[in-house]
Amino acid sequence: xxxxxxxxxxxxxxxxxxxxxxxxxxxxxxxxxxxxxxxxxxxxxxxxxxxxxxxxxxxxxxxxxxxxxxxxxxxxxxxxxxxxxxxxxxxxxxxxxxxxxxxxxxxxxxxxxxxxxxxxxxxxxxxxxxxxxxxxxxxxxxxxxxxxxxxxxxxxxxxxxxxxxxxxxxxxxxxxxxxxxxxxxxxxxxxxxxxxxxxxxxxxxxxxxxxxxxxxxxxxxxxxxxxxxxxxxxxxxxxxxxx
Amino acid sequence: xxxxxxxxxxxxxxxxxxxxxxxxxxxxxxxxxxxxxxxxxxxxxxxxxxxxxxxxxxxxxxxxxxxxxxxxxxxxxxxxxxxxxxxxxxxxxxxxxxxxxxxxxxxxxxxxxxxxxxxxxxxxxxxxxxxxxxxxxxxxxxxxxxxxxxxxxxxxxxxxxxxxxxxxxxxxxxxxxxxxxxxxxxxxxxxxxxxxxxxxxxxxxxxxxxxxxxxxxxxxxxxxxxxxxxxxxxxxxxxxxxx
DNA sequence: CCGGTTAAGATTATCGATATCGATTTTGAA
DNA sequence: TTCAAAATCGATATCGATAATCTTAACCGG
Numbered sequence: 001x002x003x004x005x006x007x008x009x010x011x012x013x014x015x016x017x018x019x020x021x022x023x024x025x026x027x028x029x030x031x032x033x034x035x036x037x038x039x040x041x042x043x044x045x046x047x048x049x050x051x052x053x054x055x056x057x058x059x060x061x062x063x064x065x066x067x068x069x070x071x072x073x074x075x076x077x078x079x080x081x082x083x084x085x086x087x088x089x090x091x092x093x094x095x096x097x098x099x100x101x102x103x104x105x106x107x108x109x110x111x112x113x114x115x116x117x118x119x120x121x122x123x124x125x126x127x128x129x130x131x132x133x134x135x136x137x138x139x140x141x142x143x144x145x146x147x148x149x150x151x152x153x154x155x156x157x158x159x160x161x162x163x164x165x166x167x168x169x170x171x172x173x174x175x176x177x178x179x180x181x182x183x184x185x186x187x188x189x190x191x192x193x194x195x196x197x198x199x200x201x202x203x204x205x206x207x208x209x210x211x212x213x214x215x216x217x218x219x220x221x222x223x224x225x226x227x228x229x230x231x232x233x234x235x236x237x238x239x240x241x242x243x
Numbered sequence: 244x245x246x247x248x249x250x251x252x253x254x255x256x257x258x259x260x261x262x263x264x265x266x267x268x269x270x271x272x273x274x275x276x277x278x279x280x281x282x283x284x285x286x287x288x289x290x291x292x293x294x295x296x297x298x299x300x301x302x303x304x305x306x307x308x309x310x311x312x313x314x315x316x317x318x319x320x321x322x323x324x325x326x327x328x329x330x331x332x333x334x335x336x337x338x339x340x341x342x343x344x345x346x347x348x349x350x351x352x353x354x355x356x357x358x359x360x361x362x363x364x365x366x367x368x369x370x371x372x373x374x375x376x377x378x379x380x381x382x383x384x385x386x387x388x389x390x391x392x393x394x395x396x397x398x399x400x401x402x403x404x405x406x407x408x409x410x411x412x413x414x415x416x417x418x419x420x421x422x423x424x425x426x427x428x429x430x431x432x433x434x435x436x437x438x439x440x441x442x443x444x445x446x447x448x449x450x451x452x453x454x455x456x457x458x459x460x461x462x463x464x465x466x467x468x469x470x471x472x473x474x475x476x477x478x479x480x481x482x483x484x485x486x
Numbered sequence: 487c488c489g490g491t492t493a494a495g496a497t498t499a500t501c502g503a504t505a506t507c508g509a510t511t512t513t514g515a516a
Numbered sequence: 517t518t519c520a521a522a523a524t525c526g527a528t529a530t531c532g533a534t535a536a537t538c539t540t541a542a543c544c545g546g
């Protein structure tokens with residue numbers, strides 16, 4: 001499988017319109033995209049040199065990207081024996097949904113109280129972009145925008161060390177959903193869902209916002225990964241009480 | 244604050260007794276140790292070059308370590324402006340306890356059914372080492388052994404992509420507890436707790452094991468971070484129902 | 487034919503040097 | 517004097533080369 005940089009800048013550093021974009025970030029996003037779209041399959045080896053050539057950067061830069069992907073849980077690095085793409089089992093995906101519900105529920109209560117008009121506007125803009133991505137059938141962009149929406153919202157809760165955990169969970173849930181989707185029909189209700197959520201947040205009612213986001217996540221799972229619902233039920237009948 | 248390598252190997256690669264130990268790992272552990280012990284305080288800057296000199300390795304190797312620490316949430320990298328040590332607020336620590344309870348409860352049910360005698364023996368050995376660390380008042384080693392114990396146990400659940408999340412949470416909880424501890428008295432019951440847990444696991448009763456680990460975690464929190472208990476209660480009165 | 491040792495090839499790990507960036511200070515002309 | 521452009525400085529980001537390591541396959545004595 002070959003990984004392509006999304007934009008190829010010639011090397012006039014002084015007038016590069018894409019300065020400020022670090023190559024390491026570009027490499028990270030390129031490989032991540034390839035994995036999330038299933039273009040590089042679980043188990044497939046990722047070679048630092050090869051990717052470096054494809055992306056026009058050095059091995060060290062790719063190494064940095066792979067290191068980050070390992071922490072995201074998307075690849076497994078096996079020392080001198082190479083790096084391979086990981087998988088997400090249904091059980092893992094279900095647990096990540098649980099964590100996400102737990103973390104986002106707490107987060108949105110804080111966010112609802114501290115969020116400003118400017119951020120709400122930004123979130124509305126992202127939601128519009130998402131409508132566009134849905135119309136263009138660009139599922140990857142759709143998933144990126146969804147993560148961005150949730151992450152910006154969560155950032156308002158000022159719990160920074162939980163952000164990477166939430167991001168990880170969202171990443172894995174998206175990948176699982178995408179790779180196991182039974183249907184690929186575009187879904188405009190996605191954006192409507194976010195708008196409804198923004199509406200509730202606007203009322204500054206933490207409890208309502210909390211319920212709203214839980215139902216949002218629940219609906220998305222039901223719509224895109226009905227198999228996960230089954231697994232989640234199985235978990236709950238085991239009675240995962242909290243302390 | 245200065246960071247020291249724990250062992251200094253001369254450079255005869257062929258006869259190095261510590262071969263197989265990568266310098267990057269050494270750097271990662273050295274810096275992490277320094278942060279967890281509070282020797283480098285939150286907000287304190289970490290300079291790649293300076294650490295490289297202290298650890299006798301190159302900047303790139305330290306860079307790799309800092310990258311990993313960022314993913315652990317222990318440092319914040321601010322591009323060309325340097326890296327600083329992060330903090331863990333009480334709210335964040337409380338959320339991490341919740342996540343840990345959620346994840347480990349599920350994990351131990353699986354582990355209880357699939358764990359082998361050899362692993363149980365390994366865990367018992369780690370517990371003995373922990374007794375020793377407690378007697379030596381070596382709290383860092385104690386916390387490392389505790390994490391190792393829980394991680395090995397969780398690994399048996401075969402949910403690999405959740406392992407980094409659990410590890411992160413355990414790391415942050417340990418740091419929070421250590422830096423906010425009101426008492427530092429050694430505690431042999433720590434090891435006894437683990438032995439009791441192993442006993443329950445030996446009965447192969449998943450539900451009992453689940454209760455056992457929840458009570459284990461609860462006891463540790465109560466013992467070392469009573470302030471966290473208060474915060475956890477606050478969370479629960481908000482009614483964090485799951486879907 | 488076979489078990490073990492070693493050589494070769496492929497890949498990661500580490501290094502030292504250089505390019506780039508962002509903040510601060512200096513400069514210089516209005 | 518003042519303010520914007522330029523030089524400076526401390527630091528990261530990237531590179532290309534080399535060392536260390538693992539895997540595989542060739543080799544060899546029995």
